[in-house]
Amino acid sequence: MKALIQAGGKGTRLQPVSGSLPKPMVLIGGKPILQWQVESLVKSGITDIVIVVNPKGQAIKDFFKDGSAFGANIKYITEETPLGTGGILFQAKELLGQDDFVLLFGDLMLSIDWQRMAAFHKSHNALLTAFAHPNSHPFDSDLLIVGSDERITGFDSKRNVRKFFYENVVTAGIYMLSNDVLKTLAGPEPLDFETQIMVPNIKRGSVYAYRSSEYVKDCGTPDRYKTVTEDLKNGVIEARNLTHKQKCIFLDRDGTLNVFGDFVTNADKLQLMADAGESVKLINHSDYLAIVITNQPVIARGETSFDELHRIHNKLEDLLGREGAYLNDLYFCPHHPDKGYPGEIPELKIVCNCRKPKIGLLLQAQERYNIDFSESWFVGDTKQDVQTGINAGCRTVLLTCGDPRPSKIYANSKPTLVAGSLEEAVAKILSGQYN
């Protein structure tokens, strides 16, 4: 695996901070952004790096030289005339050889376990893997449309007017490419990477989304630069790297994030709790991940379809996104053990390993995000949620704002805390004063 870093941009928006420096050379915590990137790659064993500079990029070459001072082997391509975000790939062919490679943009502050992403890329036999994450402003971001097998089926430009509920999965400007992609390029010409290289490959069906909770933020404006500088000071950037164990607040859905009532069998019925956005935002700004774990037996009973359930979840993410909040992920169990409902789907009427209080879904999340259950919480409005948390070895909060029915089966399941609302629960967890 090699890496190609696009460090040729002009960076005019960052001028007050960057002065005459190329944007990737702007210092964060005393180091150029580009150095953080090179160090992150080297840490994952990716040492062959090609940096694309513009004709004014001498400062970059002078700083990194051949890369040996950074444990890397760095080569340069000078982009004489701007070729768009993808046009340079043709020129990079020779330097990249036959290897798969990482493509990333030089103004991103990040800390990534590249080997984890490479393992995903290989196991999916992907031509192209996009690093995908939720963000706090999906409404003005380029979105990926992702199927249940993590295959990307569409790219929705931020310039489009969206009249549908969408999942908060945003491109981060980081990709892993099979060398075969280079073979499809005919010659040097200006190309936009997303629309002219990624989208045609999406149509071929071999582009995948690698979901990650790791830290990636562009430093393209003075405001964002300030946020990133603070995040570095607080240790958030490194802590989110998936080589480290993560802490998570697992959230139930019905009665926790959305108002408890009838079974939500279509998107119209989903109504967000008044404090859901604020509460999830608090989690987003903490060192916890926010992951939903929900039983949806309405699928097995034939009361709604997988498609409609996705619409329901897209609405949930969409509404949260409008408030600047996001879920790191959402897992659901579509099964139900008891037979005898009209319209039921027999193959889903099973005793599964994922229906709460079983912890199958939590184990999936644990594997993907390297979660330490003993440092994590489960928050929900039923004793079944509490028992789920206990079964996984998490601390638990029972909310009194949702399902009012007392549980017979899990009557003896004792939560770590009781709270009247999600906001109260999150505040208590984050205060650290719960014993």
Ligand SMILES: [Mg+2]
């Ligand atoms: Mg519930």
Ligand SMILES: [Zn+2]
């Ligand atoms: Zn299940």
